[in-house]
Amino acid sequence: MLVNTREMLDKAREKGYAIGAFNMSNMEILQAIVQAAEIENAPVIVQASQAALKYAGVDYIEAMGKLAAQKASVPVAIHLDHGTDFNLIMLCIRHGFTSVMIDGSKYQFEENIAITKKVVEIAHAVDVSVEAELGKIGGTEDHITVSEKEALYTEPEEAVRFAKETGVDSLAISIGTAHGPYKGEPKLDFDRLAEIRSMLDIPIVLHGASGVPDESIRKAVERGVCKINIDTEIRQSFTEAVRKILADNPAEYDPRKVLGVAKEAMIETVSGKMRLFGCSGRA
Ligand SMILES: O=C(CO)COP(=O)(O)O
Numbered sequence: 397m398l399v400n401t402r403e404m405l406d407k408a409r410e411k412g413y414a415i416g417a418f419n420m421s422n423m424e425i426l427q428a429i430v431q432a433a434e435i436e437n438a439p440v441i442v443q444a445s446q447a448a449l450k451y452a453g454v455d456y457i458e459a460m461g462k463l464a465a466q467k468a469s470v471p472v473a474i475h476l477d478h479g480t481d482f483n484l485i486m487l488c489i490r491h492g493f494t495s496v497m498i499d500g501s502k503y504q505f506e507e508n509i510a511i512t513k514k515v516v517e518i519a520h521a522v523d524v525s526v527e528a529e530l531g532k533i534g535g536t537e538d539h540i541t542v543s544e545k546e547a548l549y550t551e552p553e554e555a556v557r558f559a560k561e562t563g564v565d566s567l568a569i570s571i572g573t574a575h576g577p578y579k580g581e582p583k584l585d586f587d588r589l590a591e592i593r594s595m596l597d598i599p600i601v602l603h604g605a606s607g608v609p610d611e612s613i614r615k616a617v618e619r620g621v622c623k624i625n626i627d628t629e630i631r632q633s634f635t636e637a638v639r640k641i642l643a644d645n646p647a648e649y650d651p652r653k654v655l656g657v658a659k660e661a662m663i664e665t666v667s668g669k670m671r672l673f674g675c676s677g678r679a
């Protein structure tokens with residue numbers, strides 16, 4: 397069933413677990429995510445980035461997402477990930493996404509507040525919830541040094557002011573994670589997370605969670621993270637499975653055989669994350 401993202405996250409916040417938010421850009425990835433949710437009896441957020449919407453088409457993502465949600469025995473929410481294009485955010489709202497992210501993290505604090513507030517006003521008028529980002533999550537800032545990076549971590553006082561002034565429903569914070577594969581082991585600033593959690597009364601979102609050790613994810617959930625985004629590890633499961641089946645069976649030419657094993661591999665990955673996040677059995 398299709399559900400409101402805010403309700404899902406508020407429940408997770410209250411009960412102390414995190415919802416997995418998994419990126420998708422085609423039917424097999426979407427089916428793997430929803431099948432994993434059904435196996436785990438977990439509520440789930442399926443999300444698409446602007447690049448994914450461009451790849452598959454907003455209408456395709458909408459149609460597939462809604463069909464998957466409607467057929468699913470567990471709660472499913474459909475979310476726009478890292479929206480930066482105002483018109484595209486409006487399009488997703490019109491197409492029935494249950495939540496959108498406005499990522500104004502590249503702007504100065506006051507400007508981030510202004511653009512986030514504008515999206516919140518419109519989205520709330522039609523009961524769509526909004527995630528924003530404060531601080532800069534690594535991955536696209538590889539060229540800058542560590543000490544400069546630390547200055548980009550989310551400041552607890554700013555997070556409180558940001559939430560109050562924008563009316564946003566959830567907030568992605570920067571505490572040391574980065575998008576994409578990690579070179580070394582990521583070190584998360586748990587004290588900062590705990591401080592933000594103690595001051596902020598909306599759900600906290602962790603991006604760039606692929607490749608973060610399980611123990612760190614557990615600690616982050618204990619300290620109040622309620623939504624965890626995973627993209628890279630699903631992509632890796634998909635492509636590893638495809639590489640293997642093609643290498644082992646050079647004569648194979650049926651896409652269903654190739655993508656079928658990729659789907660099974662993605663189901664394993666997503667199910668494992670759901671158990672780790674504590675959302676298994678919470679549907
Ligand atoms: O944050 C993410 C999507 O918004 C996903 O990050 P990863 O690609 O590191 O899993």
Ligand SMILES: O=C[C@H](O)COP(=O)(O)O
Pocket residue numbers: 419445446447448477478575627628
């Ligand atoms: O946070 C970014 C997501 O992993 C989406 O990546 P993408 O823009 O390549 O689809």
Ligand SMILES: [Zn+2]
Pocket residue numbers: 478499501529533
């Ligand atoms: Zn961002």
Ligand SMILES: [Zn+2]
Pocket residue numbers: 478575603604625
């Ligand atoms: Zn992200």
